[in-house]
Amino acid sequence: MDNVGIVVDNLEETIDFFRELGLDLEGRTTIEGEWAGRVTGLAGQRVEIAMMRTPDGHSRLELSRFLTPPIVADHRNAPVNALGYLRVMFAVDDIDETLGRLCKRGAQLVGEVVRYQDSYRLCYIRGPEGLLIGLAQELN
Template sequence: MKHTSLLRMDNISIVVASLDHAISFFQEIGLTLEGRAMVEGEWAGRVTGLGDQSVEIAMMVTPDGHSRIELSQFISPPIVSDHRNAPVNALGYLRVMFAVKGIDEMVERLIDQHGAELVGEVVQYQDAYRLCYIRGVEGLLIGLAEEIRQQ
């Protein structure tokens, strides 16, 4: 019997109301727009189980080229549920965490330029990280972590 094995995590998908706003927000964090396209037709509906669908997607890639976020804006069918403002102890996917440099400056930029909100505060975890959760564009929960360099 042939065994299969995991090769990598390809991407994580986030459904958004405004693709343009979401792209701008994730570019501010440091991701690059890799591509933008319409995904529609019978084959796509067979994958998602939604039948006839029309979705515009944008693929964002991290600076190291290893991680991607697929942003999806549904044209049809319409959005049926909204989990963006669920508290951090709600069931399901919680957040995406990004490793950053200059966490204080990044939080300030995201608040000033994109209306993000700090969920709690920037805290230090042992001698390893400074980290925080922010509510970004459309209420999306994003984690930021800055590694503390030991001298």
């Protein structure tokens, strides 16, 4: 997999949040032109993009803020049993420490931190703009 795309309204806040989670800003640009519309099916699109890379260098998040055309739907606050893409899960070394840092940036715990057998501690949080994000700490 090359990347996961997430459409946001506040690109700066979202970049800062994912930096706090340990991702690095790989680059930013504006995507527009006839070729872009041919890929997405949105003629006349103009999109501000920020590419964030995970610390291990293997995965990326593409954060997009559409300047044109306007956003047509909003499913950020959908429950976990809604159809479509659910969430992005991140492996963390210390879930409690990570939660502490992210909550200072406005993240809210969805349920609670739970232990799955002797394998993981897991939780879901709502990040910037209500994005659903999972955190997983592997237990050794």
